[in-house]
Amino acid sequence: MKTVIFDVDGTLVDSQGLIVAAMNGGLVKAGLAELPREEVLSIVGLSLPIAVAELIPQESQEVQDAVVAGYREAFFQKRLQTTAPLYPGADAALRRLAAREDILLAIATGKSRRGLLAMMEQHGWTGIFVSVQTADDHPSKPNPSMINKVLSDTGVTQQDAVMIGDTTFDMDMARAAGVTGFGVSWGYHPDEALRRSGAALIAPDYVALTEAIEDWANG
Incomplete structure (x- = not known):
């Protein structure tokens, strides 16, 4: 058996609009200025408290906690109003x-379990993934904890698993866990950064990614 582990935001789902709006909503609610889109997207993939700390390291823990709470509230409200689109070819x-x-199939994501399960239900993905690992139960990427739990759940070895992601956090996590990392070019970190983080390949679209995964699985 082989296990294919997917990141979510920036890999399966184009959630950048929701993420940027929610983060800036949290910042404003905490009395801070909004940040540029590119700066917010640079931390996608990290667990929320770690992401906020990366964005505003100069602020106190109390302020950072307020931004985290504001983000969660804003994201929940915006998710009720709209559904983040899938990248072309992801569902197929x-x-x-x-x-x-x-x-x-498995998931390793910096999203909360509540948000992830809601997204999976929206897209009819309930039952597709045999292992679902979220920020609720693990340290933030690039700590290998999520991948290690997937390997334990599926019973496969490191050599028989691959991590699919769009950020250096995903590739660094794969390397830390001793599994292969496949990057995708449509997400939030540039191709060159993915290569520097050890991506075995960078797929330009889901057709190419699927072919690469099947070639890898066929050995």
Whole structure:
């Protein structure tokens, strides 16, 4: 058996609009100025408290906690109003891979479990993933804890797992866990940064990514 582990934001789902709006909503509610889109997107993939600390390291823990709370409130409200779109080909790729008897699918994401489960239900993905790891239960990426739990859940070795992600945090986590990392070019970190973090390849779209995963699985 092989295990394919997917990141979510920036890899499966184009949630940048929701993330930027929610983060700036949290900042404003805490009495701070909004930040540029590129700066906010640079921390996508980290667990929320770590991401906020990266964005405003000069602020006190109390202020950072207020931004985290404001982000969660704003994100929840915006998620009720709109659904973040999938990247083209994401749904078809997941269903094609899930149909194979030799591949197990998993998720390792900096999202909360509540937000992730709501997203999976919206897209009809309940039951597709055999292991779902979120920021609620693990240290932030690039700590390998989430991948290690996936390996434990699926019973596969490091050599038989691959991490799919759009950020250096994903590639660094894969390397720390001793698994292969495949980068995608449509997310929030540039291709060159993914290469420097050890991506074995960088897929330009979901057709190419699916072919690369199947080639890897076929060994």
